[in-house]
Amino acid sequence: MHQPVLYNQIISLLQPRKGCKFVDCTVGGGGHAYGLLQASSPDGLLLGLDVDPQALIQASQRLAVFETRVILRHGSYSTLGQQLADLGWGEVDGILLDLGVSSIQLDSIQRGFSLRHDAQLDMRFDPETPLKASDLVNHLPENELANILFRFGEEKRSRQVARAIVSNRPIRTTWQLADLVAKVTSSGKEGMHPATRTFQALRIAVNHELEAVESVLPQAIQALAPGGRLAVISFHSLEDRIVKRFFQRESRDCLCPPTQPVCTCGHVAQLIIITRKPVRPGESEIKTNPRSRSARLRVAEKIKSERRIQ
Ligand code: SAH
Secondary structure, eight states: OOTTTTTHHHHTTOOOOOTOEEEEETTTTSSSHHHHHHHTTOOOOEEEESSSSHHHHHHHHTTGGGGGEEEEEOOOOGGHHHHHHHOOOOOOOEEEEEHHHHHHHHHHHOOOOOOTSSSOOOOOOTTTTOHHHHHHHHSSSSHHHHEEEEEEEEOHHHHHHHHHHHHOOOBBBHHHHHHHHHHHHHOOGGGGGHHHHHHHHHHHOOOTTTHHHHHHHHHHHHHHHEEEEEEESSSSSSHHHHHHHHHHHHHHSSOOTOOOOOOOOOOOOEEEESSSSSSSSOOOHHHOOOGGOOOOOEEEEEOOHHHHHO
């Protein structure tokens, strides 16, 4: 079973109360969703999205006790606005994005997410999408592959890794790739496997993860009721940076350069940042759930309209 990360912090910061409406954009095994539904008893509602049909099966079993208070949909959170419009839901009180890979996915050997198992190079969250990691590894031009490894994996030796991949094609399995990468790079901090960055980069590219995060954030603000909250848990710095910059930008009234005496952009703040610094799991959580160690939670609240008019 997937252990939800920063569970208590999510439940307390999203402030569930009876009658609230939530969207769990990454419902996964339904861990956070369970807590939100429980705390918004007896009539809070939750829409759970996931691109992984297996996750939705797990979530529907876990959340069955809440009966008609839960709606689960197969779809990307990048379609959040449309999903809400289809349901005729109007504004919601809380939105959660938990951007990691679930333990269920990491442990499903055949999905090829984990370096720990030898499997086909797949890495798709949504098995209905056409492109697998093996397609990128075996068909992309060397420079495009190197760019992916550099941008999405922050791999310093991206060119060497890409060259090694191209000259050893076809590469079929996770271990074949991991061994190859280990020959040209060294291990990272905390004894990280040398291929961790390559795997991260391929997963991000296969699932268009950064584009999806960029596109959901403005939709989330749009969907929130004044006073409603958006909580985002990221697991690597690329995602966290997107969230941090978005929160900073949307919590400022004017985005003109400081040298400009009069505002011409007319930008109006929509958010108040609730977590000045990202919330990290405590030592005891990291001990019981090592997968939580890189998690960072940021929460913002939609500004109430009275303040916006001032
Ligand atoms: N919070 C959940 C775990 C979420 S794990 C729990 O407590 O159980 C992250 C989930 O996000 C995975 O199930 C993954 O399939 C899903 N996911 C990844 N990209 C997505 C996207 N673009 N849209 C919706 N879900 C996505």
